Amino acid sequence: MGCKSSHDDAILFNRVALEICVKRPKLPIDKKHSNSVMAVLPPKTPKPQAPTHDDSVAVAERVNTKPPPMYRVLLLNDDYTPMDFVVGVLQSVFAMTREQATQVMLQVHRAGMGTCGVFTKEIADTKVAQVVELAEAHQHPLQCTMEPN
Numbered sequence: 598m599g600c601k602s603s604h605d606d607a608i609l610f611n612r613v614a615l616e617i618c619v620k621r622p623k624l625p626i627d628k629k630h631s632n633s634v635m636a637v638l639p640p641k642t643p644k645p646q647a648p649t650h651d652d653s654v655a656v657a658e659r660v661n662t663k664p665p666p667m668y669r670v671l672l673l674n675d676d677y678t679p680m681d682f683v684v685g686v687l688q689s690v691f692a693m694t695r696e697q698a699t700q701v702m703l704q705v706h707r708a709g710m711g712t713c714g715v716f717t718k719e720i721a722d723t724k725v726a727q728v729v730e731l732a733e734a735h736q737h738p739l740q741c742t743m744e745p746n
Protein backbone atom coordinates (compact mmCIF):
# COMPACT_ATOMS: atom_id res chain seq x y z
CA MET A 598 0.00 0.00 0.00
CA GLY A 599 2.43 2.65 -1.15
CA CYS A 600 -0.07 5.02 -2.58
CA LYS A 601 -1.59 7.85 -0.44
CA SER A 602 -5.33 8.22 -0.23
CA SER A 603 -7.20 11.49 -0.17
CA HIS A 604 -7.83 10.75 3.49
CA ASP A 605 -4.06 10.71 4.13
CA ASP A 606 -3.80 14.06 2.31
CA ALA A 607 -6.48 15.56 4.50
CA ILE A 608 -4.68 14.39 7.66
CA LEU A 609 -1.38 15.91 6.43
CA PHE A 610 -3.13 19.20 5.58
CA ASN A 611 -4.65 19.43 9.04
CA ARG A 612 -1.34 18.74 10.71
CA VAL A 613 0.44 21.45 8.75
CA ALA A 614 -2.40 23.87 9.44
CA LEU A 615 -2.21 23.11 13.14
CA GLU A 616 1.54 23.66 13.21
CA ILE A 617 1.14 27.00 11.49
CA CYS A 618 -1.43 28.09 14.08
CA VAL A 619 0.63 26.96 17.04
CA LYS A 620 4.00 28.23 15.83
CA ARG A 621 2.83 31.60 14.50
CA PRO A 622 4.53 34.27 16.57
CA LYS A 623 2.11 36.52 18.47
CA LEU A 624 1.83 40.10 17.32
CA PRO A 625 3.05 42.60 19.87
CA ILE A 626 -0.25 44.14 21.02
CA ASP A 627 -0.55 46.97 23.49
CA LYS A 628 -2.71 45.41 26.24
CA LYS A 629 -4.37 48.70 27.05
CA HIS A 630 -5.74 48.95 23.49
CA SER A 631 -5.96 45.27 22.63
CA ASN A 632 -9.73 45.50 22.03
CA SER A 633 -9.59 48.53 19.78
CA VAL A 634 -8.35 49.53 16.39
CA MET A 635 -5.63 51.54 18.14
CA ALA A 636 -3.76 48.33 18.71
CA VAL A 637 -2.96 47.93 15.01
CA LEU A 638 -2.54 51.62 14.04
CA PRO A 639 0.87 53.25 14.12
CA PRO A 640 1.24 55.94 16.78
CA LYS A 641 0.16 59.41 15.59
CA THR A 642 2.93 61.80 14.70
CA PRO A 643 2.09 65.50 15.13
CA LYS A 644 1.53 67.36 11.84
CA PRO A 645 4.15 70.00 11.10
CA GLN A 646 2.63 73.36 12.04
CA ALA A 647 2.73 76.31 9.63
CA PRO A 648 4.88 79.12 11.07
CA THR A 649 2.74 81.82 12.67
CA HIS A 650 4.79 84.64 11.12
CA ASP A 651 7.41 84.83 8.43
CA ASP A 652 9.21 87.43 6.34
CA SER A 653 7.03 87.00 3.25
CA VAL A 654 3.91 88.14 5.14
CA ALA A 655 5.73 91.20 6.48
CA VAL A 656 6.94 92.08 2.98
CA ALA A 657 3.39 91.79 1.55
CA GLU A 658 2.07 94.16 4.24
CA ARG A 659 4.82 96.67 3.48
CA VAL A 660 4.16 96.60 -0.28
CA ASN A 661 0.47 97.49 0.29
CA THR A 662 1.24 100.39 2.64
CA LYS A 663 1.04 103.78 0.93
CA PRO A 664 2.62 106.88 2.41
CA PRO A 665 -0.02 109.22 3.89
CA PRO A 666 -1.21 112.27 1.93
CA MET A 667 0.79 115.36 2.88
CA TYR A 668 -0.35 118.95 3.33
CA ARG A 669 1.51 122.23 2.94
CA VAL A 670 0.87 124.85 5.64
CA LEU A 671 0.92 128.39 4.23
CA LEU A 672 1.22 131.78 5.95
CA LEU A 673 -0.42 134.84 4.29
CA ASN A 674 0.84 138.39 4.37
CA ASP A 675 -1.15 141.31 5.70
CA ASP A 676 -0.38 144.96 6.42
CA TYR A 677 -1.01 144.96 10.19
CA THR A 678 0.49 141.93 11.98
CA PRO A 679 3.87 142.98 13.50
CA MET A 680 6.93 141.26 12.04
CA ASP A 681 8.17 140.20 15.52
CA PHE A 682 4.86 138.54 16.25
CA VAL A 683 5.07 136.49 13.03
CA VAL A 684 8.63 135.45 13.86
CA GLY A 685 7.51 134.35 17.36
CA VAL A 686 4.62 132.33 15.93
CA LEU A 687 6.90 130.55 13.45
CA GLN A 688 9.35 129.69 16.25
CA SER A 689 6.75 128.36 18.67
CA VAL A 690 4.38 126.52 16.30
CA PHE A 691 6.87 125.26 13.68
CA ALA A 692 9.94 124.81 15.90
CA MET A 693 12.07 127.14 13.75
CA THR A 694 15.15 128.96 14.96
CA ARG A 695 14.91 132.75 15.09
CA GLU A 696 16.94 132.91 11.89
CA GLN A 697 14.76 130.43 10.01
CA ALA A 698 11.60 132.17 11.24
CA THR A 699 12.90 135.57 10.11
CA GLN A 700 13.64 134.23 6.61
CA VAL A 701 10.14 132.75 6.27
CA MET A 702 8.49 135.92 7.65
CA LEU A 703 10.40 138.07 5.14
CA GLN A 704 9.52 135.68 2.30
CA VAL A 705 5.82 136.02 3.19
CA HIS A 706 6.13 139.79 3.63
CA ARG A 707 7.68 140.16 0.16
CA ALA A 708 5.86 137.49 -1.87
CA GLY A 709 2.48 137.63 -0.12
CA MET A 710 2.58 133.97 0.90
CA GLY A 711 5.11 131.38 2.13
CA THR A 712 5.48 127.79 3.29
CA CYS A 713 5.80 126.99 7.00
CA GLY A 714 6.21 123.23 6.39
CA VAL A 715 4.67 120.04 4.95
CA PHE A 716 2.89 117.64 7.31
CA THR A 717 0.37 114.83 7.51
CA LYS A 718 -3.26 116.05 7.59
CA GLU A 719 -3.78 115.89 11.35
CA ILE A 720 -0.53 117.69 12.13
CA ALA A 721 -1.18 120.36 9.48
CA ASP A 722 -4.71 120.88 10.86
CA THR A 723 -3.33 121.30 14.36
CA LYS A 724 -0.64 123.81 13.34
CA VAL A 725 -3.08 125.93 11.33
CA ALA A 726 -5.43 125.98 14.33
CA GLN A 727 -2.57 127.01 16.67
CA VAL A 728 -1.54 129.93 14.42
CA VAL A 729 -5.14 131.13 14.08
CA GLU A 730 -5.67 130.87 17.85
CA LEU A 731 -2.52 132.91 18.61
CA ALA A 732 -3.46 135.56 16.03
CA GLU A 733 -7.00 135.89 17.36
CA ALA A 734 -5.80 135.97 20.97
CA HIS A 735 -3.60 138.98 20.08
CA GLN A 736 -6.17 140.52 17.72
CA HIS A 737 -3.91 140.33 14.66
CA PRO A 738 -5.32 139.57 11.20
CA LEU A 739 -2.60 136.97 10.49
CA GLN A 740 -3.95 134.17 8.31
CA CYS A 741 -2.75 130.60 7.95
CA THR A 742 -4.09 127.89 5.66
CA MET A 743 -3.19 124.49 4.17
CA GLU A 744 -3.34 122.72 0.79
CA PRO A 745 -2.61 119.20 -0.51
CA ASN A 746 1.10 118.93 -1.32
Ligand code: TYC
Nearest residue numbers: 673674675678679680705706
Ligand atom coordinates in the same frame (compact mmCIF):
# COMPACT_ATOMS: atom_id res chain seq x y z
N1 TYC B 1 3.54 142.60 6.35
C1 TYC B 1 3.62 142.64 7.79
C2 TYC B 1 4.19 143.98 8.22
O1 TYC B 1 4.74 144.72 7.39
C3 TYC B 1 4.48 141.52 8.35
C4 TYC B 1 3.92 140.21 8.09
C5 TYC B 1 4.74 139.14 7.63
C6 TYC B 1 2.60 139.91 8.35
C7 TYC B 1 4.25 137.90 7.39
C8 TYC B 1 2.08 138.65 8.10
O2 TYC B 1 2.43 136.40 7.42
C9 TYC B 1 2.93 137.68 7.64
N2 TYC B 1 4.10 144.30 9.49
